[in-house]
Amino acid sequence: MLPVPALITSRGALFRSDCLELLGAVRPESIACVFADPPFNLGKDYGAGAREDLRGDEAYLHWCRSWLSECCRVLAPGGALFVYNLPRWLVPIGAFLMERLDFRHWIALTMKSTYPRGGRLYPAHYGLLYFTKGAPRIFNKLRVPVPACRHCGRDLKDYGGHRGALNPAGLSLTDFWEDTSPVRHRKFKTRAANELKPMIPRRALEMSTDPGDLVLDPFGGGGSTYKAAEECGRHWLGCEIGDCAPILERLASFDTRSRLPVVVRSALTARSLPLVRMR
Numbered sequence: 406m407l408p409v410p411a412l413i414t415s416r417g418a419l420f421r422s423d424c425l426e427l428l429g430a431v432r433p434e435s436i437a438c439v440f441a442d443p444p445f446n447l448g449k450d451y452g453a454g455a456r457e458d459l460r461g462d463e464a465y466l467h468w469c470r471s472w473l474s475e476c477c478r479v480l481a482p483g484g485a486l487f488v489y490n491l492p493r494w495l496v497p498i499g500a501f502l503m504e505r506l507d508f509r510h511w512i513a514l515t516m517k518s519t520y521p522r523g524g525r526l527y528p529a530h531y532g533l534l535y536f537t538k539g540a541p542r543i544f545n546k547l548r549v550p551v552p553a554c555r556h557c558g559r560d561l562k563d564y565g566g567h568r569g570a571l572n573p574a575g576l577s578l579t580d581f582w583e584d585t586s587p588v589r590h591r592k593f594k595t596r597a598a599n600e601l602k603p604m605i606p607r608r609a610l611e612m613s614t615d616p617g618d619l620v621l622d623p624f625g626g627g628g629s630t631y632k633a634a635e636e637c638g639r640h641w642l643g644c645e646i647g648d649c650a651p652i653l654e655r656l657a658s659f660d661t662r663s664r665l666p667v668v669v670r671s672a673l674t675a676r677s678l679p680l681v682r683m684r
């Protein structure tokens with residue numbers, strides 16, 4: 406049974422719980438999009454209540470397979486699953502998903518300020534796997550601004566004399582995202598542990614869902630996905646095993662409620678609901 410939500414807004418609900426507990430309470434095929442940015446097994450400290458982020462390789466992958474299976478189960482036909490991680494883990498995760506879902510893309514996102522470790526190439530990208538359950542129900546084509554020099558404002562690339570023919574709405578989004586490097590400066594961070602630029606989940610949601618659809622992020626962190634969902638009119642469901650305070654702070658300006666939104670409540674099994682209703 407789920408605990409009382411840590412936060413309810415007019416569009417979503419956050420539970421302080423283990424992801425398997427939340428996923429276990431979700432009805433099959435009820436979610437339009439899952440966005441998952443799990444711990445990378447690098448020994449990061451995610452604060453009070455969080456599990457230790459350093460296990461043996463097989464133990465980590467075993468854990469990943471358990472929540473990924475649940476994500477596949479709750480995904481609606483045509484729904485999308487995004488998994489953000491290091492290439493090292495995305496290879497086995499992708500192989501597991503290939504047996505269950507349809508591969509769409511490996512999106513590479515530039516990684517800044519890292520350093521090479523003994524006898525390896527300089528790591529320069531994170532990966533975002535994009536799978537769907539059968540043919541995608543929604544695929545919205547996104548556009549990005551034409552890249553310009555931040556000093557002089559001139560185009561960074563030469564369009565071979567066809568600059569004038571470019572779509573004024575911008576360039577088609579590709580599977581290589583160079584404008585999404587993680588927020589590093591403390592001033593712009595709301596929490597100590599990894600927080601994605603909201604642009605990353607936002608693109609995933611806008612690409613694969615329509616307003617009103619329900620998205621789920623099982624690893625709340627600083628709440629980037631929930632904020633993106635609020636801002637682009639999607640419903641959302643999420644959980645965080647550790648401290649939820651950064652998410653509450655991040656979403657403080659959104660409309661809070663005492664009852665679950667109908668779309669969210671309908672995605673939860675009857676068994677999981679009684680305690681939620683007591684709120």
Ligand SMILES: C[S@@+](CC[C@H](N)C(=O)[O-])C[C@H]1O[C@@H](n2cnc3c(N)ncnc32)[C@H](O)[C@@H]1O
Pocket residue numbers: 422423424425442443444445451455456598599600601602623624625626627628629630644645646647648
């Ligand atoms: C990489 S962070 C997610 C960051 C988030 N995408 C953001 O941009 O703010 C992973 C989060 O998952 C949480 N976490 C770890 N194990 C979990 C579990 N079993 N269930 C739920 N959350 C978990 C950690 O405490 C951490 O906050």
